Amino acid sequence: xxxxxxxxxxxxxAQKPHLSKMERMVVSMQDPDQGVKMRSQRLLITVIPHxxxxxxxxxxxxxxxxITEEEALHLGTLLVRHGYLYPLRDPCHLELRLDxxxxxxxxxxxxxxxxxxxxxLDYAIYLAKKxxxxxxxxxxxxxxxxxxxxxxxxxTWDLVVMQAxxxxxxxxxxxxxxxxxxxxxxxxYWLVNRPPPGVPSVLEQGPERNSCTAGRVQMTVDFYRREVxxxxxxxxxxxxxxxxxLEAYLKFSSQRGPHDPIMSGCLPSNPWVTDNxxxxxxxxxxxxxxxxxxxEQWAFSFRELLEDPVGRAHFMDFLRKEFSAENLSFWEACExxxxxxxxxxxxxxxxxxxxxxxxxxxxxxxIDSRTMERTLVGLGRPHRHVLDDAQLHIYMLMKKxxxxxxxKSDLYKDLLAEAVVPPETKRxxxxxxxxxxxxxxxxxxxxxxxSREPSGGDGEA
Amino acid sequence: xxxxxxHENETLASLKSEAxxxxxxxxxERAKLHDVELHQVAERVEALGQFVMKTRRxxxxxxxxxxxxxxxxxxxxxxxxxxDGKVIVWDSFTTNKEHAVTMPCTWVMACAYAPSGCAIACGxxxxxxxxxxxxxxxxxxxxxxxxxxxxxxxxxxxxxxTNSDMQIxxxxxxxxxxxxxxxxxxxxxxxxxHGADVxxxxxxxxxxxxxxxxxxxxxxxxxxxxxxxQCVQAFETHESDINSVRYYPSGDAFASGSDDxxxxxxxxxxxxxxxxxxxxxxxxxxxxxxxxxxxxLLFAGYNDYTINVWDVLKGSRVSILFGHENRVSTLRVSPxxxxxxxxSWDHTLRAQPQALLLEVALPxxxxxxxxxPSAPVNLRGRARTTCKxxxxxxxxxxxxxxxxxxxxxxxxxx
Numbered sequence: 001x002x003x004x005x006x007x008x009x010x011x012x013x014a015q016k017p018h019l020s021k022m023e024r025m026v027v028s029m030q031d032p033d034q035g036v037k038m039r040s041q042r043l044l045i046t047v048i049p050h051x052x053x054x055x056x057x058x059x060x061x062x063x064x065x066x067i068t069e070e071e072a073l074h075l076g077t078l079l080v081r082h083g084y085l086y087p088l089r090d091p092c093h094l095e096l097r098l099d100x101x102x103x104x105x106x107x108x109x110x111x112x113x114x115x116x117x118x119x120x121l122d123y124a125i126y127l128a129k130k131x132x133x134x135x136x137x138x139x140x141x142x143x144x145x146x147x148x149x150x151x152x153x154x155x156t157w158d159l160v161v162m163q164a165x166x167x168x169x170x171x172x173x174x175x176x177x178x179x180x181x182x183x184x185x186x187x188x189y190w191l192v193n194r195p196p197p198g199v200p201s202v203l204e205q206g207p208e209r210n211s212c213t214a215g216r217v218q219m220t221v222d223f224y225r226r227e228v229x230x231x232x233x234x235x236x237x238x239x240x241x242x243x244x245x246l247e248a249y250l251k252f253s254s255q256r257g258p259h260d261p262i263m264s265g266c267l268p269s270n271p272w273v274t275d276n277x278x279x280x281x282x283x284x285x286x287x288x289x290x291x292x293x294x295x296e297q298w299a300f301s302f303r304e305l306l307e308d309p310v311g312r313a314h315f316m317d318f319l320r321k322e323f324s325a326e327n328l329s330f331w332e333a334c335e336x337x338x339x340x341x342x343x344x345x346x347x348x349x350x351x352x353x354x355x356x357x358x359x360x361x362x363x364x365x366x367i368d369s370r371t372m373e374r375t376l377v378g379l380g381r382p383h384r385h386v387l388d389d390a391q392l393h394i395y396m397l398m399k400k401x402x403x404x405x406x407x408k409s410d411l412y413k414d415l416l417a418e419a420v421v422p423p424e425t426k427r428x429x430x431x432x433x434x435x436x437x438x439x440x441x442x443x444x445x446x447x448x449x450x451s452r453e454p455s456g457g458d459g460e461a
Numbered sequence: 462x463x464x465x466x467x468h469e470n471e472t473l474a475s476l477k478s479e480a481x482x483x484x485x486x487x488x489x490e491r492a493k494l495h496d497v498e499l500h501q502v503a504e505r506v507e508a509l510g511q512f513v514m515k516t517r518r519x520x521x522x523x524x525x526x527x528x529x530x531x532x533x534x535x536x537x538x539x540x541x542x543x544x545d546g547k548v549i550v551w552d553s554f555t556t557n558k559e560h561a562v563t564m565p566c567t568w569v570m571a572c573a574y575a576p577s578g579c580a581i582a583c584g585x586x587x588x589x590x591x592x593x594x595x596x597x598x599x600x601x602x603x604x605x606x607x608x609x610x611x612x613x614x615x616x617x618x619x620x621x622x623t624n625s626d627m628q629i630x631x632x633x634x635x636x637x638x639x640x641x642x643x644x645x646x647x648x649x650x651x652x653x654x655h656g657a658d659v660x661x662x663x664x665x666x667x668x669x670x671x672x673x674x675x676x677x678x679x680x681x682x683x684x685x686x687x688x689x690x691q692c693v694q695a696f697e698t699h700e701s702d703i704n705s706v707r708y709y710p711s712g713d714a715f716a717s718g719s720d721d722x723x724x725x726x727x728x729x730x731x732x733x734x735x736x737x738x739x740x741x742x743x744x745x746x747x748x749x750x751x752x753x754x755x756x757x758l759l760f761a762g763y764n765d766y767t768i769n770v771w772d773v774l775k776g777s778r779v780s781i782l783f784g785h786e787n788r789v790s791t792l793r794v795s796p797x798x799x800x801x802x803x804x805s806w807d808h809t810l811r812a813q814p815q816a817l818l819l820e821v822a823l824p825x826x827x828x829x830x831x832x833x834p835s836a837p838v839n840l841r842g843r844a845r846t847t848c849k850x851x852x853x854x855x856x857x858x859x860x861x862x863x864x865x866x867x868x869x870x871x872x873x874x875x
Contacts, residue, residue: 017701017721018764021744065742071781075742078765200787200806207568207586207616209634209658209678209702219656224476226654230692231483235490237694240730242495245713246502249756249774252711253506256755261799263755271537272517272800272812277554280536283797303668338670339625342642342649384649385688392669399668437555443535443578444595 016205019082019113026084029060030105036060041088041102046177048088051102057085058098073098082112082202086188088180094191094199104181110189117203118193121160124149126190128164141196255300259293267291269425275437282422285309292419299407302399314415318406319398326363327394327402330356334391338384349382357390367393484697491733499726499736503774509757512770512780517800518553520810527804528585529619529791533574536797540581541810542569548583550595553802553812560595562603571620571631582610582629584617590631592643611641618660623687624670630687632659638675640687652685654692661705666712674715676703682717682727696727698734705749709773710756716773718747724761724771738771740778749791754798762789762803784811 029036037060041051054076061072076096079085080103083094088102096103108114127146130137138146150157171179195201257263261270271277282291290310298305305311312328319325333356337348356365357375367375371393378386406412525545532539537554546567550560566587573582575592584590590611593603611617615634622629623640628649632638638652638659657678665672665684672693676682682703684694701720708715714728714735723739724747738759745765752759758779759771768782768789787806794801804810 018745021722025744061742065740067742068781070783071742074765074767074783078745204806207570207634209660219473221473221476223653223656224473224480226692227480228476228483230654230695231480231487234487234694234732235483237732239491239494239732242728242731242733242735243497243502245728245731246497246499246735248711248713249499249709250502250506253755253757253774256710257757259798260753260755260757261797262753262758266799270799271554277537279799280797303666335624339623339627341627341644342647343644388669388688395668439552439555439557440535440537442538442552442559442595442597443533444580444597 016113019111022079022082022084023108023111023113026079026105028064029057043088043102043180046180048102048104048177048181051088051104052085053100053102054096054098057096057103081192083110083188083192084112086184088184091184091187091191094188104184106188107185110185112192112203115189118189120149121153121156123190123194124153124160125163125167126186128160129168132161132164132168139196142194145194259297267424268422274425276425277438277440278422278425280440282420289418289420290415292416292421295412295415295419298412302395302403305403305406314411315402315406318409318411319402321411322402322405324402326356326365327398329363330365331391331394331398334387334394337387338391340384342384345384346382349379349386352387353379365390365394366397491731494731495733499774500776503776506774508775509772509779514770514780514782514813516784516811516813518556518812520551520553520556520812521808522549522551522558523547523808523810525808526787526806527790527808527810528568528570529572529583530793530802530804530810531572531574531581532793532795532802533578534576534796535578536795536799538574538578539802539810539812540572540574540583541791541804542572542583542585543808544568546585548572548581548593550581551810553810560603562593562607564591568616571617573620573622573629575622575626576624577626580626582620582622584611584620584631586616588613588615588617588633588635590617590620590629590641592629608643608646610643610646611639612646613637613639615658618658619662621662621664621673623664630662630664630673632662632675632677634658636677638662638673638685650687650690652690652692654683654685654695655679655681658702660703663706663708663715665708666710674706674708676706676717676719678702680719682706682715684729694729694732696734698725699723701746704746707750707752710752710754716750716752716759718750718761720746720764722746722763724750724759726759726773736773736776738769738776738778740769743769745788748789749793749803751792751794751801753794753801760792760794760801762792762805764788766805766807768792768803782813785809 028034036052037056038050038052041048057076058069058072061067061075062069073096080094080096084106085096085103086106087097088104123145127138127142127149130142131146153160171182192202266279268278269276271279283294287310294308298308298311305315316325316328319328330352333348333352337345337352340348355361356363357372367390371389375387375390523541523543524547525543527541527543530539530541537552538559539551539553540548541551542548544567546564546569548562548564548569549558551558564583564585564587566585569583569585571584571590575581580592580594582590582592589609592608592610594606596603596606610629611620611631613631613633613635617631617633619632620629627643629641629643630638631641636655636657636659639648640650641647642649652675655675655677659675659677662673662675665674671687672684673687674682674684680697680699680701680703682696683692685691686693699717699719699721703717703719705718706715713730714726716724716726718724722743722745723737725734725738726736727733728735738761743763745763747761747763750759750761752773757773759773760768761771762768766783766785766788769778770780770782771777772779785803785805785807789803789805791804792801800812802810802812
């Protein structure tokens, strides 16, 4: 080969941890004691040592990693597709066959990480060799590449042909077995680096990324100063014991389990499975009668009650009865401010002030004096976060006071009692008699009022 | 420029070493309150039964690699973007394509659906994030109404609307995240702190709705305060690029998927990594992760064309799904948790709902005699078993029996 191993200062390997892992795997597969069972493979009259069969590879993978046959086959196929294993017979297709096809481990010289990226010159030499060895032995895509390269490096074409002849001659000096092996190794290498059309290339990685060392971000004094500042703050942070945090996951999962279609299915049926979208109709954002699970979910947390338009509407009704509906309205107005357009900020701030905060306002909200003072000062230069403190205060007020009362109220209890529990739809016996799948109106079709939902509002379905 | 504004006794090197020593101290502090591991706490939780998931819809229509997708809040519509610049909006329930737009750039790596369902945002190698209002007017060209919102100095890797159609959060290969006002295109806040390309972000489901997490090529996951632009917490335990981050449904934790072939769970209150989801046989990077609705399952798409389903609490793998013919580039669970959709470099998107098949213990039968699959089934249409939905009469919920060793039945080669 004309080119030596690519000198990228470890760059390709660092960016492709899967390659080094595959290499480690392949090395351990070749371990004399613990590795895959090797045998000598007879091909016509030549005997090739150190060959393995697809089955052996798969068994070894199953045994070593405690995985299923299917996964082992998949993993083995990936090893072959990346060129770490090559078939001794018919190396045009890189796949792991489970018959008696012999495979061998690719020499590290040809590993993806070593010779990355493959050099044009080397490819030209390889194609020239193939062409010389057998006239018309090139595949269509190879012929195309050959012509392309010929045009591109026509000035050094003599060198290419010369090199090709040299290599072919040198190969003739070797034993038939070695010659065959080297030919297979080379062919596999090029199958990986110049895949035929229709075969996805394993080399593709997507747009180039830069890691720390290559530095698109300037590692200036400012950067480190910011990092030090951030770390100092982090050190002073209050932490919670792991046991407490982890217990919370258990509680959360078990509480939400029945609401998770994965874990518990969904009634009447999962639309994707039965092609019946009743489930979505029953749980639509504006459904008249909410389902039982939905009403139960309002009791999980205040946030979830507010996130559900139906829940929020019922909560508003409850607050009206308690003469504190202005709290929720104020909160909603603040949400609109925070998540609204930048241009609307001054007008919205003013409107909110007039309606909720000004002395004698129509829907005055009760905020503690300190927060009110701070807010009023901030109103001098209105920005989208100027009402955050006040909003949080009112949110906490509702959460600690009104929300628990709501959950204990008759209103909520009635909702629970009236809530619907849909009956389960039996799966159709003849699955091929499919109901036609109906389109639902797109949220985009509905009037502009739909787009004004500021927080967590579902698109009308 | 590197030596501008240095204080006395401060050099680039001294700052660097101070940062390193602070990092060490931080790890010590974090370890002090770590009194138990997640899998220990989860010992008393019942193990999950076998899962069989079947592809219910395959969306074909992209002529090239699918790079990103997002669900609409209506639980059935999807927007997806691909390498050739095409962005398509599907009704995935009917598999109809409803809108299509061709971006002027290739590698559209980010796309997002607006909360109202009336617009989509996308961007990629054009370094911009553009918002397209969705219209059904045949006379209107979608591209004509395009609004260019975000401008970065490098590729756009991720974008997400915040709680409304009016603001967009973006992450870019230039190492920054940014919050933009959609109407005016004004930059509202920028977030600096990553040392390399930022690849992903996710908004926190919190009461105050003010934080988000981002992951990047500097192996760091950082939590930001949207209002001040400051980094609130940072985690650096991955060994390679972080491709995807997603919050746990309660908002108290988030998961990350990385090129080091692991997914990790970080708890925000404990301020540390609390679980690693990895297996020796998984050597390709995880490109995208998402939780099921209850947070019990973590779905992760990998670059080895598979999707692994992890039990978040016990740390074990529940299932492995085959079916894609190239790397899985994007994966999202639907807003109501009824299905998840995966997009791949094999040009397709697959929607897979969850159907839980329980291993019912039949007396007197050996494991190999059991009906139904005892190992995850190849989904390439050659599954010999039917996928049952939940039936009344069989006890629901996870089964606490030990799973039998998979029978060696090849379902691929006949």
